[in-house]
Amino acid sequence: MTGLATILLALSLGLWCGGEARAITPEVQQKVVTAASKNLIEIGVSYRGDQIHFFGVNPVPGTDLIIRLTAEKDEELKLSVKGTVGPFWMTVKQYEVKGAPFMYKIHASKPIDQIISAATAQELEIGYPAIRQKMQMHLARGTAAPDDAEKVFTGLIKIKEKANLYNIVEDPKRLEVAEGKLFKHYFRFPPAASEGRYLVESFCFDQGQLVGYGKDVIEIKKVGLEHWLTDISQNQPVFFGIMAVVIAVGAGLLVGVIFGKGGHH
Amino acid sequence: MEIYLPIAGMSINFFLVIGIGGMVGFLSGLFGVGGGFLLTPLMMMIGIPPAVAAASDSNQIVAAASSGAFAHWRLGNVDFKMGLVILAGGITGGTIGVQLVKILRAMGNFEFVMKVVYVLMLGLVGSAMFVESLRTIRRSKVEAETCAIAPSEPKLAKMFSKMPLKMNFHRSGLSTSAIFPFSIGTIVGVMAALLGVGGGFIMVPAMIYIIGMPTIAAIGTDLFQIVLTSANVTLQQAFVNKTVDLLLALILLGGSTIGAQFGAMAGKRLKGEQIRILLAVIVLALTVKLFLDLVLTPDDLVSLAPAKGGGH
Numbered sequence: 001m002t003g004l005a006t007i008l009l010a011l012s013l014g015l016w017c018g019g020e021a022r023a024i025t026p027e028v029q030q031k032v033v034t035a036a037s038k039n040l041i042e043i044g045v046s047y048r049g050d051q052i053h054f055f056g057v058n059p060v061p062g063t064d065l066i067i068r069l070t071a072e073k074d075e076e077l078k079l080s081v082k083g084t085v086g087p088f089w090m091t092v093k094q095y096e097v098k099g100a101p102f103m104y105k106i107h108a109s110k111p112i113d114q115i116i117s118a119a120t121a122q123e124l125e126i127g128y129p130a131i132r133q134k135m136q137m138h139l140a141r142g143t144a145a146p147d148d149a150e151k152v153f154t155g156l157i158k159i160k161e162k163a164n165l166y167n168i169v170e171d172p173k174r175l176e177v178a179e180g181k182l183f184k185h186y187f188r189f190p191p192a193a194s195e196g197r198y199l200v201e202s203f204c205f206d207q208g209q210l211v212g213y214g215k216d217v218i219e220i221k222k223v224g225l226e227h228w229l230t231d232i233s234q235n236q237p238v239f240f241g242i243m244a245v246v247i248a249v250g251a252g253l254l255v256g257v258i259f260g261k262g263g264h265h
Numbered sequence: 266m267e268i269y270l271p272i273a274g275m276s277i278n279f280f281l282v283i284g285i286g287g288m289v290g291f292l293s294g295l296f297g298v299g300g301g302f303l304l305t306p307l308m309m310m311i312g313i314p315p316a317v318a319a320a321s322d323s324n325q326i327v328a329a330a331s332s333g334a335f336a337h338w339r340l341g342n343v344d345f346k347m348g349l350v351i352l353a354g355g356i357t358g359g360t361i362g363v364q365l366v367k368i369l370r371a372m373g374n375f376e377f378v379m380k381v382v383y384v385l386m387l388g389l390v391g392s393a394m395f396v397e398s399l400r401t402i403r404r405s406k407v408e409a410e411t412c413a414i415a416p417s418e419p420k421l422a423k424m425f426s427k428m429p430l431k432m433n434f435h436r437s438g439l440s441t442s443a444i445f446p447f448s449i450g451t452i453v454g455v456m457a458a459l460l461g462v463g464g465g466f467i468m469v470p471a472m473i474y475i476i477g478m479p480t481i482a483a484i485g486t487d488l489f490q491i492v493l494t495s496a497n498v499t500l501q502q503a504f505v506n507k508t509v510d511l512l513l514a515l516i517l518l519g520g521s522t523i524g525a526q527f528g529a530m531a532g533k534r535l536k537g538e539q540i541r542i543l544l545a546v547i548v549l550a551l552t553v554k555l556f557l558d559l560v561l562t563p564d565d566l567v568s569l570a571p572a573k574g575g576g577h
Binding site: 043045046048049078081082087088089090091094141151152154155156158159191192194222225226229230233234238242243244248249251253255257 | 331501504515565
């Protein structure tokens, strides 16, 4: 079934590209000149997420725009699926998932299916169906059920959307295009967006054909105390553990001295 | 004011965390118990991952118990020999417990097991406390004249003193088998790792009613073993599960220290049984909440499991 769908997709893509069965290469398109309000987000003690404004010039005025934010690397995840055991809800099976981006946001100047064909969306990995196609699931524990793939996929999207790591906005108000040429918008990076490199890619389509492409790289990194604590807790856990205990004992004794008569345990 | 917790990997309102620390500190000052068993579930309710909540709570307990332990040590209330026997159990239990956390997290059922143990433990402690304090209130009303009933003869203490591996505990003035102190230490150690509690509410009654220790020595010795058992759990959680959020622990400590001072003041104005019945009601309410979490259909049937045991 999947094989047949892939063949059909490939065929329709081939037809779309005028019979040439070759991949769309965004890099060879006209450049969409873009600028970001900043390229580095620093996670400090009072970090609560950040937002970055993007500006760009559409090389072919009046065409449609789709902007995609993804993390540079895909994640390898383990997802637990709950089910009932007697009266209780507990994890009954687990799936290992590969190929899902850690972060995935899209801003489009109008609904994606009105801009590009399903095949193009698939090829350029634009939209949730494309992610679903790319995602690989492998049952790690428990018994598989026919609706698992759907359940795990919608569950993952829900988790990600809740954390504001995924969203798709197909609204011209969210992606302002002045006189069909100059566009501006912003992406919000939630506190859950961890350290790493993120790509913001601007795709410009003329009647379904990719005619322009631009890319910005955003880096998120922890700084100062946050960087130090994360670093030692992950890389020098023995030192971190001892430090945590020593600081706790010190703080406890200090509190005892300040308040005179010991703690409350 | 938001603060970013590096290990929990989330940003949270500073005043919410310090407020919860303060509230639990107030209750522990009022009731004279550690607040670990309240703190971990409350942390989970505000969205801290369960494993990070339990491990950071253990870290906070090290701090909260150390000043008390130091004070009792200076007053000579610590039975070191007994403390070390219990501690040997506590370290064994804590080490087993941390490995258990690792396995359960990988299976995706850490939260489930944690809540089941909490429901059983809090349900038992809460009901016992509720019944006992209600009985005391009734008795004091009906028989205000009669003198208090002497504490029941610790039959269990007699039984345990006859078991093998007998040791002399000079500070507590008793000679008993090391088997029970070691075993209860182990059980409390496992719970310390699994739930992020100190376990005083189990340990102190066990020391008084089952081992037969004097109350003041039981409290002093309990604090001594809590510091070291929790320190062991904190170390192991940091090594094995990497879930200790030091920043979170320090904020909680700040809140609970201040709260405890007010709690102790308020405690002087209330009667013992009134305080206990209030605590019993709080504990039972928390039990019901956790039980409902186990049986009601969850909002999300799919959740993330830690891939390699990291905190985020």
